[in-house]
Amino acid sequence: MKLGNKIQLYTTGLFIILLLLIAGGIYFSFSKIVYNSDLDQTRQEAERIVTGINEQSSEVPSADLLRAYVPANGMIRIVLEDGSSDVSLTGGGQSYLIQQDYQFTRSENADIHTIEGIPHSFVSLPVVWGDGQVASFQLTQSLRTTKTNMDILRIVLVLVSILAVVPLFLSTRLLSQLITNPIRSLIQTMQQIRESGQFKQIPTQGKSKDELDQMADTFNKMIIQLQANYEAQEQFVSNASHELKTPLTIIESYASMLKRRGMVEKELFDESVEAIHGEAKQMRNLTQQLLLLAKQEEHWDLDIREVPLLPFIQSISTSFENAYQRKVYIQVEEEVRVQTDEQKLKQLLYIFMDNARKYSTDPLVISVDRKGNQSKIEISDEGIGMNEDQLERVFERFYQVDQSRTEGYGLGLSLAKALARAIGAEVSLVSQEGKGTTATILVPLSQ
Ligand code: ATP
Numbered sequence: 001m002k003l004g005n006k007i008q009l010y011t012t013g014l015f016i017i018l019l020l021l022i023a024g025g026i027y028f029s030f031s032k033i034v035y036n037s038d039l040d041q042t043r044q045e046a047e048r049i050v051t052g053i054n055e056q057s058s059e060v061p062s063a064d065l066l067r068a069y070v071p072a073n074g075m076i077r078i079v080l081e082d083g084s085s086d087v088s089l090t091g092g093g094q095s096y097l098i099q100q101d102y103q104f105t106r107s108e109n110a111d112i113h114t115i116e117g118i119p120h121s122f123v124s125l126p127v128v129w130g131d132g133q134v135a136s137f138q139l140t141q142s143l144r145t146t147k148t149n150m151d152i153l154r155i156v157l158v159l160v161s162i163l164a165v166v167p168l169f170l171s172t173r174l175l176s177q178l179i180t181n182p183i184r185s186l187i188q189t190m191q192q193i194r195e196s197g198q199f200k201q202i203p204t205q206g207k208s209k210d211e212l213d214q215m216a217d218t219f220n221k222m223i224i225q226l227q228a229n230y231e232a233q234e235q236f237v238s239n240a241s242h243e244l245k246t247p248l249t250i251i252e253s254y255a256s257m258l259k260r261r262g263m264v265e266k267e268l269f270d271e272s273v274e275a276i277h278g279e280a281k282q283m284r285n286l287t288q289q290l291l292l293l294a295k296q297e298e299h300w301d302l303d304i305r306e307v308p309l310l311p312f313i314q315s316i317s318t319s320f321e322n323a324y325q326r327k328v329y330i331q332v333e334e335e336v337r338v339q340t341d342e343q344k345l346k347q348l349l350y351i352f353m354d355n356a357r358k359y360s361t362d363p364l365v366i367s368v369d370r371k372g373n374q375s376k377i378e379i380s381d382e383g384i385g386m387n388e389d390q391l392e393r394v395f396e397r398f399y400q401v402d403q404s405r406t407e408g409y410g411l412g413l414s415l416a417k418a419l420a421r422a423i424g425a426e427v428s429l430v431s432q433e434g435k436g437t438t439a440t441i442l443v444p445l446s447q
C-alpha cells in the first residue's frame with residue numbers, strides 16, 4: 001500500500017474509532033441517566049398513590065379510589081397474596097398491559113421492562129388492601145416519549161459523526177499529500193537519473209526547511225558531488241587514453257616502416273629503433289605516474305621517520321646536477337630535522353626541480369628554513385614563469401601551459417599534490433610571467 005494511503009487510512013480509522021467511542025459513551029450514559037430519572041419518577045408516583053390509599057377512610061371502595069390515580073400512559077394493578085389480581089386499571093385502554101403476566105411480590109421493586117419493543121418503568125410496593133391483607137401495588141408507565149427522544153439523540157450523534165468524518169478525510173488527504181509529494185518527486189528524479197544516466201537535482205521550495213527539504217538538499221549535494229567526481233574521472237580517462245594514443249601511433253608507424261624497409265635501409269632502422277625506444281620510455285613513465293595517481297593514497301606504504309634535511313637535500317641536488325648538468329645552489333637559514341617518508345619527499349622535490357629545470361635555463365636555488373613547526377623548502381628558478389590564470393590550473397591533471405612542448409604530460413604537479421597529502425606536507429607555487437617561479441614545500445618537523 002502507498003504511504004499516503006497508509007497515513008490516510010490509519011489517521012481516519014483511528015479518528016472514527018475515537019468518534020464512535022465518544023458518541024457511544026455519550027449515548028449510553030445519557031440514556032442511563034434519563035431512564036433512571038424516569039424510574040425514580042414512577043417510584044415517587046407509586047409512593048404518592050400508596051400514601052393516598054392508606055390515608056383514605058375505608059368507606060370508599062378502594063378500586064374506585066384507584067381510578068383517580070391511574071396515569072394516562074400506564075396501568076395500576078393490585079395483586080393479592082394468592083397471585084390473583086384484584087384490580088387492573090389502565091389510563092388510555094392499554095389492553096396489552098393488562099394481558100402481561102404478573103405475580104405477587106412482598107418486597108419493594110423497581111425496574112425497566114421492555115414490552116412490545118417499548119421500555120416501561122415498573123414499580124411494585126406492598127400495600128394493606130381491603131380486609132387488611134397485604135397486597136402488591138404495581139404501577140407500570142410507558143416510556144415511549146423518552147425512547148423517541150433517545151432515538152433522535154442517536155440519529156443526531158450518527159449524523160454528527162458522519163459529518164465530522166468528511167473534513168477529517170479531506171484533512172488527512174491533505175496531510176498525506178504534504179508528506180508524500182516531495183518523496184514522490186524524489187523518487188521520480190531518482191528514477192529519471194537511473195533511466196537516463198544523467199545527473200539531475202530535485203527542485204526544492206527552500207522555504208520550510210523541514211526534514212523533507214533537508215533530505216532533498218542532501219540528495220542534491222550528493223548528486224553535485226557525484227557529478228563532479230564522475231566528470232573528473234571521465235576527463236582523466238579520456239586524457240589518459242589521448243596521451244597514450246600519440247606514442248602508440250608513432251610506435252605503430254615506425255614498426256610498420258621497419259617491417260617494410262628496415263632490413264635494407266640502415267638509417268631508417270636506426271631512426272625507427274631510436275624513436276620506438278624513446279616513445280616506449282615515455283609511455284612507461286606515463287603509466288607509472290598514472291598508476292601512482294590511480295592508487296588510493298591510503299594504500300601507499302608510507303615509511304615515516306626522522307630525516308636530517310640538509311644532507312638529504314645535498315644528496316638529491318648532487319645526483320640532479322650529474323643527471324642534467326645543471327647547477328643547484330643550496331641556501332640554509334636553519335638546519336632542521338623533518339618527520340617524513342624519505343622516498344616520497346624525494347619524489348616530491350624531483351617533480352618541482354624537474355619543472356624548474358625544464359622551464360628555465362639558469363641555475364636553480366633550493367633554500368631551507370623553518371616556519372613554525374614546519375620546515376620550509378623553496379625551489380626557485382628564473383625561467384619563463386606563468387600568469388595568474390595558468391598558475392591557477394597547473395595542479396590539474398594533464399594541464400600544460402604550452403601543449404606543444406613534447407616533454408612530459410602535465411601530471412607532475414597533480415602527483416606532487418597527492419604525494420604532499422600523503423606525507424602531511426603542503427605545497428604551493430608563486431610565479432611571475434617572464435621572471436620565474438618559486439615552489440614552496442612545508443614539511444612537518446620532527447619533535
Ligand atoms: P610532467 O611533469 O608530467 O612531466 P609537466 O611538467 O608539463 O609534465 P606539471 O609538472 O604538472 O606538468 O606542470 C604543469 C604545467 O605547469 C607545465 O606544463 C608548465 O607549463 C607549468 N609549469 C610548472 N612548473 C613551472 C615552472 N617552474 N616554470 C614555468 N612553468 C611551469
Ligand code: MG
Pocket residue numbers: 351354355408411412413
Ligand atoms: Mg613537471
